Amino acid sequence: MGTDYFVGLLHYFIPLPVVLPLFAAGVKLALGIRWPRLQQALSVISLALVLVIGLVLMLGSHAYGPQVVQVGGWEAPIGITLVADRLSALMVTVSAAITLAVLVYSIGQGMAGKAEVAPLSVYQPTYLILVAGVSNAFLAGDLFNLYVGFEILLTASYVLLTLGGTQSRMRAGAIYVVVSLVSSVLFLIAIALVFGATGTVNMAQLGERLPELSSDLRAVLQVVLLFAFGIKAAVFPLAAWLPDSYPTAPAPVTAVFAGLLTKVGVYAIIRTQTLLFPGDQLNDLLMVVALATMIMGILGAVAQTDIKRLLSFTLISHIGYMVFGVALGSEQGMAGAVFYVAHHITVQTTLFLITGLIERRGGSTSLDQLGGLVRIAPILAVLFFVPAMNLGGIPPLSGFLGKLGLIQAGVEAGTPLAYALVGASVLTSLLTLYVIARVWNYAFWRTPSEGMVAEPGTVLEDTETDDPSTAALGPGEAVGPSSRLGDTSTAATPVVTSVVLPRSMVGATVALVVFSIALTVLAGPLIEYSSDAAVELQARGPYIEAVLGGDR
Numbered sequence: 001m002g003t004d005y006f007v008g009l010l011h012y013f014i015p016l017p018v019v020l021p022l023f024a025a026g027v028k029l030a031l032g033i034r035w036p037r038l039q040q041a042l043s044v045i046s047l048a049l050v051l052v053i054g055l056v057l058m059l060g061s062h063a064y065g066p067q068v069v070q071v072g073g074w075e076a077p078i079g080i081t082l083v084a085d086r087l088s089a090l091m092v093t094v095s096a097a098i099t100l101a102v103l104v105y106s107i108g109q110g111m112a113g114k115a116e117v118a119p120l121s122v123y124q125p126t127y128l129i130l131v132a133g134v135s136n137a138f139l140a141g142d143l144f145n146l147y148v149g150f151e152i153l154l155t156a157s158y159v160l161l162t163l164g165g166t167q168s169r170m171r172a173g174a175i176y177v178v179v180s181l182v183s184s185v186l187f188l189i190a191i192a193l194v195f196g197a198t199g200t201v202n203m204a205q206l207g208e209r210l211p212e213l214s215s216d217l218r219a220v221l222q223v224v225l226l227f228a229f230g231i232k233a234a235v236f237p238l239a240a241w242l243p244d245s246y247p248t249a250p251a252p253v254t255a256v257f258a259g260l261l262t263k264v265g266v267y268a269i270i271r272t273q274t275l276l277f278p279g280d281q282l283n284d285l286l287m288v289v290a291l292a293t294m295i296m297g298i299l300g301a302v303a304q305t306d307i308k309r310l311l312s313f314t315l316i317s318h319i320g321y322m323v324f325g326v327a328l329g330s331e332q333g334m335a336g337a338v339f340y341v342a343h344h345i346t347v348q349t350t351l352f353l354i355t356g357l358i359e360r361r362g363g364s365t366s367l368d369q370l371g372g373l374v375r376i377a378p379i380l381a382v383l384f385f386v387p388a389m390n391l392g393g394i395p396p397l398s399g400f401l402g403k404l405g406l407i408q409a410g411v412e413a414g415t416p417l418a419y420a421l422v423g424a425s426v427l428t429s430l431l432t433l434y435v436i437a438r439v440w441n442y443a444f445w446r447t448p449s450e451g452m453v454a455e456p457g458t459v460l461e462d463t464e465t466d467d468p469s470t471a472a473l474g475p476g477e478a479v480g481p482s483s484r485l486g487d488t489s490t491a492a493t494p495v496v497t498s499v500v501l502p503r504s505m506v507g508a509t510v511a512l513v514v515f516s517i518a519l520t521v522l523a524g525p526l527i528e529y530s531s532d533a534a535v536e537l538q539a540r541g542p543y544i545e546a547v548l549g550g551d552r
Contacts, residue, residue, distance in 0.1 A: 007067070010060040014069040014082050017050045017092050017135035025128035040107055043124050047100040047131065054093030057084040062529060066536070066546040068141065076547050077202030081141030085543055086533035087338060091138045091267055094342050095260055097515060098349045099131050101508045105353055106252035108504030109360075123163065130156035130256070137264050141547055143191050143201040146268065150187065150232070154180045157261065160253045161245065172248040179241040183231035190224040197221065204547035207275050207540055215281070222277045226269065226286075233265030235323055236293040239316045243300065247308035247365075251356025254308065258315050259349030263341055266322045270337065273326050274537040286327035287417040294320030294421075294428040301435045307355050307365040307443070310435055311348070314391065317428050318344055324421050325406050328413050334534035336405035339527055343390075343398045343519055350387040350512040354380065357501060357509060358443065367442035374444040379506065381444050386513050388440070390520075392433040398519040401527070403429055 024046035028039050061067055066085035070076060084092070106123070133152030140146040158180075162173035195201050197217060198209040210218060231238045242262075246254050273286075297317025304310035322344070325337025355365055361377050362370045374381040390397040403425060410422040519526060536542055 003064070007060070007064055010056070010064075010067050010084075011069045013053050013056055013060075014067060014084050014139060015071065016053050017096070017139065018082075018132050020046045020049055020053075021128040021132040021135070025125040025132070028125045028128070039124065043103055043128060044100070044107075046128065047096060047103055050131070050135070051093065051096035051100055054089060054096045057089035058086070058093055058529075060084070061086050061089045062532065065542050068546045076141070077200050077205045080145055081202060081204075081547055082139040082145075083141040083204075083543065083547060084139060085546075086529065086536055087267070087270065088138045090338070090342060090529070090533065091263070092135055094345050095131070095134050095138070095263075098259055098345060098512065099127075099134075099256060101512045101515075102252045102256045102349065102353065103127065104511075105255075105356070105505050105508035106250075108502035108506075108508065109250070109252060109356070122159070126156045126159045129153075130160065134260060134264060138267060140203075142203055143194060143206070146203075146271075147184070147187055147191060150264070151184060153261065153264065154184065157257065161249050161257070163250060163253065166248075168248045172245045175241055176245040179231060179245075183228050186224060186231070187228035190221065190228055193224060194221055202547070203271065203275055204544040207278075207544050208548075210276055211278075218277060219281060222272065222282055225272050225276075226282070229265050229268040229272065230289070231265070232262070233269060233319055233323075234262045234316055235289050235319055236296045236316070239293070239297070239319075242316060243309050243312040246312050247306070251352060251359065255349045255352035255356070258312065258352050259345050262315065262319060263322075263345050266319065266326075266337075266341055269323065270326055270334070270537065273329075274334070275540055275543060278538075278540060280329045283327050283329045284417060286323055287421055290320045290323035290327055291417075291421050291424045292320075293317065293323060294424045298428045298431040298435070302431060304435075305367045307358065307367065307439055308352070310439065311351055311355065314432055314435065315348055317432070318348070318391070320428070321403065321406055321425065324425065325409065327421075328409050328418065330409055330413060331531070331534045331538050332412060333406065333409035334537055335527070335531040336402060336409050338533050339398075339405060339530040340402035342526065342530075343402045343516075346512060346516045346519060347387045347390050347399065350509065350516055351384070351391065353505075353509045353512065354384045354387070357383070357505060360501060360505075362443070367439065370443040371446045372444075377501075383506075383509055383513055384444070385440070387516055388436045390516055392436050393429045394433075396520060398516065398523055401520070401523050405527070 024042050027042060031039060057067070061084050066083055068076075068084075069082050071080040071082060074080070103124075106127075130153050133149050133154075133156060135149075136152060137146055137149030140149050158173060158177055161176055162169050191201055194206065194210075197213060198206060200206060200209065210221070213221075227238075234242045246257050249257065294317050297313050297315070297320065301310050301313035301317065304313060318340075321340050322337045325333040325335075325340065327333070357380055358370070358373065359365045361380060362373060364370060390399040393399045393403045407422050407425055410418040410425070
């Protein structure tokens with residue numbers, strides 16, 4: 001009786017990661033600019049609840065298998081189906097954790113402050129709608145609802161990317177919009193083709209009907225879907241848009257885009273390869289794509305002198321690790337991919353938030369104009385060092401464990417392509433360490449560049465709304481150019497301004513660093529959870545039976 005009651009209660013939790021952010025966004029839009037503190041609290045509470053619900057869904061799906069709710073009481077495949085299995089519950093939980101931290105960070109940065117170009121009435125409701133779209137994509141049980149989730153998050157991302165209306169942001173936003181529309185049109189065409197061939201878009205029912213089609217027709221449908229999802233995931237050669245789009249946005253927006261949005265595309269690829277098109281029909285092609293994504297991405301990072309662009313290229317390269325795990329088609333490879341997705345969402349988001357702190361403290365993200373931050377701002381040095389080493393795969397951090405699992409899966413596969421990917425993985429990891437070391441040497445270790453050092457006793461006026469006080473710098477402390485949210489350009493002449501970092505910005509970043517360390521401390525249970533998720537994905541039966549009923 002107790003188990004049945006808990007499972008029944010669990011069904012009511014499944015829609016909440018979508019409903020709660022949308023409800024909070026609606027309330028905030030209705031309130032406009034009134035009661036800003038109350039609105040900020042509403043945003044934080046709603047995302048904190050989503051995080052708690054994600055944890056509950058993880059525990060429930062792990063203990064009792066995939067959990068399903070038919071929205072409106074319409075049974076599958078007619079109605080809208082939401083499914084929380086191990087993979088989707090994990091993705092909801094990790095995304096809730098990082099979006100909550102980024103929200104707190106953005107409040108500290110003053111993104112929603114009255115003196116900034118992104119008012120509370122625009123930014124936070126749009127951000128909450130983005131979170132709802134992401135959750136909907138993870139929980140969607142049919143292709144069309146997955147498409148709706150993509151469109152919700154993409155529409156919100158258009159607004160967030162162009163906040164401030166500067167020329168660089170509008171240009172980057174235009175590129176992003178065009179690329180996103182192309183991928184969305186391809187996805188919609190793929191949905192039409194799938195429905196025409198099978199008579200359904202419910203993913204569980206597709207899992208039964210697609211294997212009955214001819215291999216040539218299945219290959220066509222699979223290629224079109226993977227092409228659409230590959231653009232969203234930023235795999236090579238479909239990733240050229242990313243380095244020019246993400247770095248122009250404000251630091252919190254760039255962080256959540258880079259850390260999370262591309263992983264929605266990876267999630268869709270995992271669903272496509274396991275539930276809809278099981279087998280190894282296109283695995284060799286995916287291996288080639290993974291190899292090219294790793295190598296081309298990291299070579300692009302080596303050539304960069306701006307931290308944001310450098311991290312954007314490392315983002316592309318590490319998407320290759322996830323595709324590598326999926327392409328292997330084995331349970332060990334899939335487990336490695338699931339673990340690495342959770343790891344990379346956290347670490348990549350953290351590094352972009354720290355880059356925002358570096359820009360605020362040093363006045364730039366250009367390695368040519370930074371220096372001495374390890375002495376000027378030692379807390380930034382520590383905050384950068386931990387996730388940077390994690391991204392590089394230094395033992396015993398989660399990045400090392402994820403890469404080790406993928407390499408072991410590649411060696412176990414034993415094919416020439418698998419061995420080539422193992423070699424590419426090692427090379428990419430070494431080059432990642434190289435670019436991270438270059439950032440450390442230039443931005444943190446070398447002597448501060450001319451114009452960054454203030455005279456002893458200089459009194460600086462704070463221009464941020466959350467820090468109205470003044471501060472006196474000691475000998476050798478840095479003075480950065482004014483770095484308001486609406487202007488991310490690098491100033492040639494330093495402006496005398498305070499470089500006090502708001503506590504909420506630092507606190508949110510520290511929380512994510514601690515969360516990334518927790519992935520290492522709890523790596524054993526998380527790897528076991530990822531392995532169980534991989535077994536469930538490969539089996540397909542539990543998902544299909546949960547959605548359509550066990551009597552089928």
